Amino acid sequence: MKLHSLITLSLAVSVLVTPALAQKSGKDVYGKTCAVCHATGIAGAPKYGNAGDWSPRIAGGTGRLYGSALKGTPKGMPAKGGNPSYSDAEVKAAVDYMLAAVKTAAKPTATPPQNPVAKEEPKPEPKVATSTPKVDKAEPTPTAAAAMAEAVPVGDVNAFNRLLKPLGKRNPPPPEDGIHDPANDGTHALLPPLTAYAGLPKSLAGNRVNWVEAIGTKKINPRWDRTDPKAEPVVMDLNIVREVKGSMPDVVYPHKQHTEWLDCSNCHPAIFVPQKGANAISMAAILLGEKCGVCHGKVAFPVSECRLCHSKKKDLARPAQAAASVAK
Numbered sequence: 001m002k003l004h005s006l007i008t009l010s011l012a013v014s015v016l017v018t019p020a021l022a023q024k025s026g027k028d029v030y031g032k033t034c035a036v037c038h039a040t041g042i043a044g045a046p047k048y049g050n051a052g053d054w055s056p057r058i059a060g061g062t063g064r065l066y067g068s069a070l071k072g073t074p075k076g077m078p079a080k081g082g083n084p085s086y087s088d089a090e091v092k093a094a095v096d097y098m099l100a101a102v103k104t105a106a107k108p109t110a111t112p113p114q115n116p117v118a119k120e121e122p123k124p125e126p127k128v129a130t131s132t133p134k135v136d137k138a139e140p141t142p143t144a145a146a147a148m149a150e151a152v153p154v155g156d157v158n159a160f161n162r163l164l165k166p167l168g169k170r171n172p173p174p175p176e177d178g179i180h181d182p183a184n185d186g187t188h189a190l191l192p193p194l195t196a197y198a199g200l201p202k203s204l205a206g207n208r209v210n211w212v213e214a215i216g217t218k219k220i221n222p223r224w225d226r227t228d229p230k231a232e233p234v235v236m237d238l239n240i241v242r243e244v245k246g247s248m249p250d251v252v253y254p255h256k257q258h259t260e261w262l263d264c265s266n267c268h269p270a271i272f273v274p275q276k277g278a279n280a281i282s283m284a285a286i287l288l289g290e291k292c293g294v295c296h297g298k299v300a301f302p303v304s305e306c307r308l309c310h311s312k313k314k315d316l317a318r319p320a321q322a323a324a325s326v327a328k
């Protein structure tokens with residue numbers, strides 16, 4: 001069984017690498033954090049167990065992959081999967097765990113040269129098998145790797161998520177942003193964002209402006225009603241805590257920061273039934289642009305900012321840690 005061998009493999013690896021430390025195994029870290037995106041390949045993440053998704057990336061070397069996992073990438077891989085409490089070794093173990101899945105899956109097709117299907121396959125796997133006949137060396141040669149990268153192009157990821165765009169492509173002038181009509185003279189009269197945002201409080205994500213602070217410190221004073229300059233928002237200060245299973249901190253949804261900008265009807269009832277706990281919200285839905293993702297990643301800070309939403313430490317954290325130290 002494939003699943004069985006994966007589990008035994010990861011157990012063997014973690015026993016070898018982590019003699020007695022309370023380090024989380026690659027499998028644990030993967031299951032708790034990385035799987036949110038990598039299990040289904042959401043937001044362009046290379047999918048767990050999918051050799052096609054991984055081979056062009058593996059071609060650049062395992063060291064490069066460790067680097068991406070630890071520091072994140074501009075195309076949406078958050079540093080340490082968004083959980084800075086993991087040690088570097090734990091994140092690397094999770095990368096190894098994901099790589100093991102594609103290597104074990106790839107072996108059966110790459111090993112037997114007598115495989116009759118291999119001839120008709122346009123994939124470059126057979127080349128790899130002939131140039132490196134030893135089975136234990138799964139790393140492809142540079143030329144085969146280049147061929148693979150060509151054969152399996154990495155798609156334009158996160159097309160739906162414009163606040164996760166690579167740095168250089170953020171905040172283009174209005175005629176080039178794909179939102180405003182370049183044929184309309186009015187578009188050319190608009191201030192380019194980089195000019196308009198000068199002097200506003202900065203953030204490290206999205207369009208680089210901390211909008212919550214901008215409105216809180218009165219750096220901006222958006223008009224609530226287009227026609228009535230005196231209209232004021234109905235600000236409601238009500239936090240809703242959503243408990244999250246697993247190791248991520250719980251989510252605090254703040255009505256205050258939302259109702260300073262948004263009318264109740266922006267969310268109720270079309271996106272959320274106004275009743276605590278009545279809505280099924282998941283990270284998968286958010287990443288697909290539903291629920292909180294209707295706005296976050298499009299017009300509000302992107303999903304890479306895990307801590308802004310997952311802001312409440314679990315009450316259980318202490319007893320759980322105590323139990324863990326007793327166990328060892």
Ligand code: HEC
Binds near residue numbers: 037043068075080304
């Ligand atoms: C919020 C979604 C998300 C989470 C959570 C996440 N990833 Fe990723 N990951 C991505 C995306 C999107 C990419 C593709 C980004 C790219 O091509 O630069 C990616 C790419 C990668 C890559 C390949 C990077 C490269 O340079 O080719 C590795 C390795 C990786 N992730 C490891 C991890 C590990 C380990 C975890 C858990 C600790 C994790 N990821 C959690 C979204 C995620």
Ligand code: HEC
Binds near residue numbers: 235258274
């Ligand atoms: C940005 C989206 C958004 C806006 C705008 C918004 N809400 Fe909510 N509201 C939510 C979410 C999310 C919940 C929690 C739903 C859940 O837990 O399933 C919620 C819950 C509620 C609840 C249930 C509270 C409880 O304890 O059961 C009420 C009442 C409510 N909202 C009223 C309002 C009113 C009044 C406004 C406008 C002044 C408003 N909301 C604006 C997203 C919003």
Ligand code: HEC
Binds near residue numbers: 296309
């Ligand atoms: C209708 C659009 C919309 C929806 C839906 C929405 N948000 Fe927001 N959210 C915003 C905007 C706009 C801001 C303020 C601008 C920003 O921070 O980017 C904001 C700000 C926040 C903040 C404040 C961060 C800070 O710096 O204080 C949190 C936390 C947050 N959202 C969480 C959530 C969660 C959790 C959900 C889903 C339950 C959700 N939001 C759904 C539009 C939305």
Ligand code: HEC
Binds near residue numbers: 036078242244284292
């Ligand atoms: C815009 C707010 C927001 C951001 C940003 C965010 N989350 Fe979530 N997350 C949520 C909400 C809401 C839930 C659902 C909680 C519940 O079950 O009610 C959730 C649930 C989860 C869960 C539980 C399993 C699931 O899919 O429901 C995990 C794990 C998780 N988030 C990880 C992350 C990671 C890792 C990041 C950063 C890469 C992140 N989240 C960023 C709002 C957010």
